[in-house]
Amino acid sequence: MSTPLRIGIAGLGTVGLGVIDILRTHATTIAMRAGRPVEITAISARSRRDRGIDLSAYAFEADPADLATRDDVDLVVEVIGGENGPAKETVEAALASGKHVVTANKALMARHGTALAALAERHGACLRYEAGVAGGIPVVKALTEGLAANAVTRVMGVMNGTCNYILTKMEATGEDYSDVLTEAQALGYAEADPAFDVGGMDAAQKLALLTIAAFGTHVDIDAVKVEGIEQVTLTDIRYARDLGYRIKLLGVARSGDGAVEVRMQPCLVPAQSPIGQLESVVNMVVIEGDFVGQTVFQGPGAGAGPTGSAVVADIIDIARDIRVPTFGVPVADLREYPTTTAGSPATYYLRLTLEDRPGMLAKVAAALGQHGISINQMRQTEHEGGSAPVLIVTHACLRQDLDKALDEITGQSMCQDTPVAYRIETV
Numbered sequence: 491m492s493t494p495l496r497i498g499i500a501g502l503g504t505v506g507l508g509v510i511d512i513l514r515t516h517a518t519t520i521a522m523r524a525g526r527p528v529e530i531t532a533i534s535a536r537s538r539r540d541r542g543i544d545l546s547a548y549a550f551e552a553d554p555a556d557l558a559t560r561d562d563v564d565l566v567v568e569v570i571g572g573e574n575g576p577a578k579e580t581v582e583a584a585l586a587s588g589k590h591v592v593t594a595n596k597a598l599m600a601r602h603g604t605a606l607a608a609l610a611e612r613h614g615a616c617l618r619y620e621a622g623v624a625g626g627i628p629v630v631k632a633l634t635e636g637l638a639a640n641a642v643t644r645v646m647g648v649m650n651g652t653c654n655y656i657l658t659k660m661e662a663t664g665e666d667y668s669d670v671l672t673e674a675q676a677l678g679y680a681e682a683d684p685a686f687d688v689g690g691m692d693a694a695q696k697l698a699l700l701t702i703a704a705f706g707t708h709v710d711i712d713a714v715k716v717e718g719i720e721q722v723t724l725t726d727i728r729y730a731r732d733l734g735y736r737i738k739l740l741g742v743a744r745s746g747d748g749a750v751e752v753r754m755q756p757c758l759v760p761a762q763s764p765i766g767q768l769e770s771v772v773n774m775v776v777i778e779g780d781f782v783g784q785t786v787f788q789g790p791g792a793g794a795g796p797t798g799s800a801v802v803a804d805i806i807d808i809a810r811d812i813r814v815p816t817f818g819v820p821v822a823d824l825r826e827y828p829t830t831t832a833g834s835p836a837t838y839y840l841r842l843t844l845e846d847r848p849g850m851l852a853k854v855a856a857a858l859g860q861h862g863i864s865i866n867q868m869r870q871t872e873h874e875g876g877s878a879p880v881l882i883v884t885h886a887c888l889r890q891d892l893d894k895a896l897d898e899i900t901g902q903s904m905c906q907d908t909p910v911a912y913r914i915e916t917v
């Protein structure tokens with residue numbers, strides 16, 4: 491029998507327990523695929539409370555950094571979470587001891603990934619993070635292996651299951667935003683602090699990781715333009731639907747003009763497009779390469795099973811001694827490439843709540859026209875009291891010009907509410 495790969499699991503929450511379940515359920519198959527047994531030897535969590543399964547066969551470490559340096563651990567699974575603190579200390583301790591690390595922690599990887607990858611390289615260890623990007627979808631592997639022949643031109647997608655769950659459930663049931671968020675938390679989809687989900691940062695971290703692997707560049711997570719879904723209302727979800735669109739928290743990274751444009755924001759996409767049809771916790775990542783064209787990856791983006799599946803796949807690769815650099819190329823070969831938030835031209839959806847008096851629409855059209863923005867569609871919906879809700883779809887324009895026009899409209903006190911503007915993305 492070949493030497494087992496011995497695993498220490500730091501974190502026994504949704505993902506940690508999912509990993510243990512898969513390693514136990516498929517122990518025989520995994521051993522055949524990995525070419526050797528994969529055995530859990532040690533675990534760590536904050537408390538030793540009952541987790542509904544028998545964990546007595548494994549050594550327990552109260553401090554996950556101690557687990558990381560145990561002699562009977564060859565590979566550490568870090569599923570604690572957080573960009574610093576115990577997660578970072580555990581991963582650093584493991585890599586510095588030459589132990590492999592598999593993590594689901596995109597916050598850690600987006601902030602410190604290249605430094606950690608360099609540490610792994612120095613100590614001859616592997617650092618993998620498939621589960622950190624789009625849950626169960628093997629999209630990191632697709633970029634760093636399956637599509638390695640290509641120059642990537644664009645990566646985009648829906649990468650936060652919690653947000654897609656909220657947006658689609660609100661649309662289907664009319665339920666309140668906060669009630670649906672509570673459901674997503676109960677299902678184990680949300681981050682420990684769900685503000686990372688609904689504020690867009692969780693998805694932005696995933697997009698940053700894909701950008702590094704796709705374009706071979708360093709990415710400063712703080713330079714990524716991030717907007718969340720907290721301000722998205724059922725009213726806009728329904729109006730967008732009436733116009734043939736759905737609102738998605740969409741991430742886009744594209745190269746051009748000597749920079750990479752990276753942004754994560756709520757956008758309208760055609761309702762009939764593959765991204766427009768995504769329901770519930772499902773994620774989708776679209777990768778475009780110069781030789782392959784467009785490839786589309788779809789699957790569950792969160793939850794114990796899908797995320798555990800990605801963690802275990804990384805473990806199996808390491809057990810097989812497959813050594814792919816963390817971001818597809820050695821850290822020294824990653825380029826400095828500016829990240830731009832300038833944004834390419836796009837059409838926009840606008841909702842304005844105008845005062846219901848003569849000449850208002852003409853003033854709006856004039857303000858848009860003065861900034862070179864022409865109107866493609868305009869629809870006035872039912873009047874409410876003294877206000878007249880107006881929906882506008884523009885022709886392609888730059889966001890900075892639109893913002894100037896909206897400032898002018900707001901400055902002239904024509905609107906009773908702050909104007910709503912969402913980019914309409916070509917997908």
Ligand SMILES: NC(=O)C1=CN([C@@H]2O[C@H](COP(=O)(O)OP(=O)(O)OC[C@H]3O[C@@H](n4cnc5c(N)ncnc54)[C@H](OP(=O)(O)O)[C@@H]3O)[C@@H](O)[C@H]2O)C=CC1
Binds near residue numbers: 500501534538625
């Ligand atoms: N949930 C999901 O669907 C997905 C999560 N991820 C990522 O996976 C990681 C884990 O997420 P998830 O499982 O949901 O998180 P949970 O909050 O469910 O679990 C976190 C675990 O870490 C343990 N922990 C926290 N602090 C310490 C510490 N100081 N020492 C030891 N253990 C500690 C907790 O212990 P205790 O239980 O005792 O409190 C808990 O078991 C995160 O990085 C997350 O972003 C990635 C993809 C999907």
Ligand SMILES: N[C@@H](CCO)C(=O)O
Binds near residue numbers: 624625652653681
């Ligand atoms: N909170 C994340 C987990 C998966 O990374 C989500 O909802 O997508």
